[in-house]
Amino acid sequence: MLRxxxxxxxxxxxxxxxxxxxxxxxxxxxxxxxxxxxxSGSGKSTILRAIAGLIDSWSGRIEVAGAAVAGRRRSRGFxxxxxxxxxxxxxxxxxRHSVDRVLSETLRLQGMDRIDARTARLxxxxxxxxxxxxxxxxxxxxxxxxxxxxxxxLAAEPKLLLLDEPTSALDVSVQAEILNLLADLRRxxxxxxxxxxxxxxxxxHMCDRLAVMRQGRIVEKMDAARLRAGAAQSDYARALIAAxxxxxxxx
Amino acid sequence: xxxxxxxxNLRVAxxxxxxxxxxxxxxxxxxxxxxxxxxxxSGSGKTMTGRAILGLVRPPGEVAADRLELGGEPILNLPxxxxxxxxGARISMVMQDPRFSLNPVMTVGRQIMEGYRLHxxxxxxxxxxxxxxxxxxxxxxxxxxxxxxxxxxxxxxxGQRIMIxxxxxxxPEILIADEPTSALDVSVRNEVLRxxxxxVRDRGMGLIFVSHDxxxxxxxxxxxxxxxxxxxxxxxxxxxxxxxxxxxxxxLLDSLPxxxxxxxxxxxxxxxxxxxxAPPEGTP
Numbered sequence: 308m309l310r311x312x313x314x315x316x317x318x319x320x321x322x323x324x325x326x327x328x329x330x331x332x333x334x335x336x337x338x339x340x341x342x343x344x345x346x347s348g349s350g351k352s353t354i355l356r357a358i359a360g361l362i363d364s365w366s367g368r369i370e371v372a373g374a375a376v377a378g379r380r381r382s383r384g385f386x387x388x389x390x391x392x393x394x395x396x397x398x399x400x401x402x403r404h405s406v407d408r409v410l411s412e413t414l415r416l417q418g419m420d421r422i423d424a425r426t427a428r429l430x431x432x433x434x435x436x437x438x439x440x441x442x443x444x445x446x447x448x449x450x451x452x453x454x455x456x457x458x459x460x461l462a463a464e465p466k467l468l469l470l471d472e473p474t475s476a477l478d479v480s481v482q483a484e485i486l487n488l489l490a491d492l493r494r495x496x497x498x499x500x501x502x503x504x505x506x507x508x509x510x511x512h513m514c515d516r517l518a519v520m521r522q523g524r525i526v527e528k529m530d531a532a533r534l535r536a537g538a539a540q541s542d543y544a545r546a547l548i549a550a551x552x553x554x555x556x557x558x
Numbered sequence: 559x560x561x562x563x564x565x566x567n568l569r570v571a572x573x574x575x576x577x578x579x580x581x582x583x584x585x586x587x588x589x590x591x592x593x594x595x596x597x598x599x600s601g602s603g604k605t606m607t608g609r610a611i612l613g614l615v616r617p618p619g620e621v622a623a624d625r626l627e628l629g630g631e632p633i634l635n636l637p638x639x640x641x642x643x644x645x646g647a648r649i650s651m652v653m654q655d656p657r658f659s660l661n662p663v664m665t666v667g668r669q670i671m672e673g674y675r676l677h678x679x680x681x682x683x684x685x686x687x688x689x690x691x692x693x694x695x696x697x698x699x700x701x702x703x704x705x706x707x708x709x710x711x712x713x714x715x716x717g718q719r720i721m722i723x724x725x726x727x728x729x730p731e732i733l734i735a736d737e738p739t740s741a742l743d744v745s746v747r748n749e750v751l752r753x754x755x756x757x758v759r760d761r762g763m764g765l766i767f768v769s770h771d772x773x774x775x776x777x778x779x780x781x782x783x784x785x786x787x788x789x790x791x792x793x794x795x796x797x798x799x800x801x802x803x804x805x806x807x808x809x810l811l812d813s814l815p816x817x818x819x820x821x822x823x824x825x826x827x828x829x830x831x832x833x834x835x836a837p838p839e840g841t842p
Contacts, residue, residue, distance in 0.1 A: 346743040347714070449600075478599040478770065480827035483813035487824055505743070512815035512824070535817050550744040552817070553777045554751045 308467055308499045309335040309358070314367035316350070316357050327353045329523040330367070337466070340493060340500040342510035342517030342531075346547070349520040351503045355469045358501075359391045371467065387417060390460035394472035396452035400444040406430070406455050407440045413462040429458040434488060450481035457488065470502040474509065486513060507551045511535050519544040561588035562731050562764040563611070563649075566625035570603070570610050570788075573618050581606045581619075583788035589732065591762040593755075595775035595796060598785035599810075604768045607785075608734040612651055613641040629731065647677040650725040654737040656717030660709040666693075667705030670724045677728040692723035696753050715746030722753060729761070736768045751778055772799060772810055784810075792839040804839040805830065 316328035328350040335341040343351040357365045360381040369376050372388055381389075393399040400409060410426045419425055430440060433454040444452055453473060460468060473489070474482040490513065493500060504510050510517050511531045518525045519539070527541045537552075539545045570582035582603040587594070596604045610621045613636060626634040628649060636644070653659045661669055670689040671682070680688070686705075693701035696719040709717060718738060725733060735754065739747040755778070758765050769775050775782055776799040784792040784807045792804040802808055809827035 346745065479772075479810055480599060480813045483815075483824035483826050486815070487826065490823070506815075508815040508817045511817050511820070535820065537817075547744070548817075550748055553773055554748050555777070 308337040308339070308372060309341075309501065310368070310370040311354070311358070312368040312370075314354065314357065314365060314369065316353050316362060316365040318364060327523055328357070328365075331518075331520075331523075331525050333518055333525065333528065335467075335499055335501060337499055338493075338497050339516070340502065340514045342514035343501065343503045343520060344505065344507060344510050344517055344547075345520035346505065348522070350523040351520050352471050355391065355471050355501065355503055359389065359469055360385070383418075386465075387463050388465055389467045389469065390463055390465040391469040391471065392453075392456050392460050392473050395476050396449055396456050397444075397476070399456055400452055402444050405441050405443055406435075406447075409455060409459055410462060413459050417463045419462070425462070429461060432461065432492070433458040434484075448481070449477050450484060453477065453485055454488070457485075457492075461492070465498070467499045467501070470500055472504055473502070475504070475506070482509075489513065507534060507548060519547060560630045561590050562629060563589040564625055564627045564630075565589075565611065566623060568607065568610060568623040568626065569621070570606050570615055571620050571622075581788055582610060585783075585785075585788075585790055587783060587790065587793070589764045589766060591758070591764055592781060593758055593765045593767055593779040593796075595779035595782040596766060596768045596785060597770060597772055597775050597782060597810075599770060601787075602785040603788035604785050605736055606788075608651060608736055608766065608768055611734065612645055612649060613638075614651075643677075646673055646725070646730070647728045648730050649732040649734070650728075650730040651734040651736060652718070652721050652725050652738045655741050656714065656721045657709070659721060660717060662709050664708075665705070666707050666709065666712070666720050670705075670720070670727055673724055674727040688727055689723075692727045693720070695726075696720075696723045697749060698723075715742050715750070718742060718746075718750055719753065722750070726757065730763070732764045732766070733757070734766045734768065737770070738767075739774075740769070740771070772807075772814065776800060787834045789834070790838050791833060791836075794839075802839075804833075806833050807839075 312332050314328055314331040318325045318327055331354060343354060345351050356362050358369055360379045363379040371385060376385060407426060410429055411422050414422050414425050427437060430437060435451060435454050474485050477485060492498060502513055511534050514531055516528065516530045517534060518528045521543050527539055527544045529539060537548050539548055566586045568582055568585040571578050571580045585607050598604050609615050615621050621635065623634050626632065633644060667689050670692060671685040674688055675685045690701045690705060693704055698704050698716065698719060704712065739750050742750060754765060757763050767779055776796050779796040782794055782796045782799055783790045784804065786806050792802060792807050794802060800811065812825035813827055815824060
């Protein structure tokens with residue numbers, strides 16, 4: 308579904324050039340859920356943004372459903388296949404557009420028919436009743452906004468969802484609801500996920516396999532069982548898992 | 559012995575267009591020389607409780623309590639001039655995000671010195687020594703360099719350690735830390751916690767640790783208050799948090815994915831209307 312080879316991403320020009328991602332390689336099978344984990348600045352979100360076409364300073368190869376992409380240009384077909392959900396539901400929705408407008412505009416852009424019926428169905432699919440259709444973002448809680456953002460991503464009937472810390476801004480009880488929703492959608496629609504998170508427990512719950520990143524490089528790839536067992540091979544991944552397990556009091 | 563801080567029936571309310579909103583509805587606790595965790599979701603009133611103790615609730619917000627005492631002295635609704643002498647000197651607060659609480663156009667060193675001199679009236683040279691000593695105390699490796707740096711030149715984790723250094727320079731009896739590690743990476747988080755831990759142990763400081771992270775509070779604190787809708791719904795020793803009885807606390811714990819306990823589906827919290835007013839769990 309997705310193949311990334313020798314991906315380099317940089318920002319700025321020498322001598323101030325920053326290499327945010329260095330020769331990253333990974334592949335994600337159709338229907339699989341793949342996690343990218345690491346600390347802030349490790350380059351995990353940058354990989355998603357390069358795939359989505361939000362960054363043009365990259366080299367290497369990105370292939371989605373067998374077709375290579377270039378620079379920032381993405382075809383109409385690409386956006387029908389790939390959609391992204393961002394971390395902050397407060398920032399990713401236009402404050403003066405109603406839920407109805409957000410969804411119907413997206414559907415129209417994707418060239419869909421029966422806009423009205425599809426908008427209603429999208430709301431059902433993300434567990435928001437019809438009553439939410441004419442509300443504005445400030446009338447929604449964080450979890451409800453993230454549901455709208457997921458509905459917007461689903462409008463194109465994509466195959467691959469890029470999820471950038473989709474629950475980091477939410478309370479734990481709301482996080483559980485959104486993670487359950489994402490798991491249901493993947494199962495029901497055979498979606499493929501690439502999920503970025505700093506929370507190893509969330510990634511272990513949601514993903515089949517994952518890559519641990521540090522300073523722009525993928526230091527290790529493993530499956531979720533290995534992560535749960537704390538059986539990473541590299542020192543860095545082991546240290547990250549140990550630190551995530553929490554704080555050990557002394558004395 | 560008197561507790562460092564004693565709070566009885568603390569209430570905070572704001573008038574809104576749709577009526578009075580009660581953000582804190584009768585919170586009571588005593589704080590000794592310990593790490594007291596205060597957990598709950600957004601809107602549960604935990605931050606507002608901390609702000610009310612420090613006298614940081616601005617009008618039209620109203621603060622009331624049957625008792626609010628610092629070392630036996632009433633501090634409720636003191637005039638601003640007297641509060642200024644308490645804040646920083648005897649009781650301090652570290653906020654979640656250092657990017658919003660440090661002055662962006664003043665060097666780190668000058669900011670630490672300013673607060674310290676205000677409360678102690680020492681000379682510039684003494685204040686400088688103290689600032690460097692505090693930066694070293696929070697494990698900053700090159701205090702001289704950081705002293706002359708501006709906030710945008712340091713990382714988030716270092717910014718948070720600078721905040722802690724600044725708050726602790728006047729040697730307060732109580733520190734209220736509001737989500738001090740939520741914006742930090744795990745490795746830095748554990749370092750900041752170690753610093754706070756040592757301060758409680760070595761200086762006998764009282765720490766109120768406000769957090770939404772139940773596992774972290776269970777590991778780090780001595781005692782925990784669980785807040786819901788402006789009230790304490792349960793109080794228990796931190797090591798017993800995983801055996802909590804209140805359905806809200808249980809619901810929060812169960813909704814967390816865990817590395818050591820795979821589940822097919824995460825439990826979803828079902829909120830009950832009576833949690834708002836039932837007496838807290840663990841009280842006679």
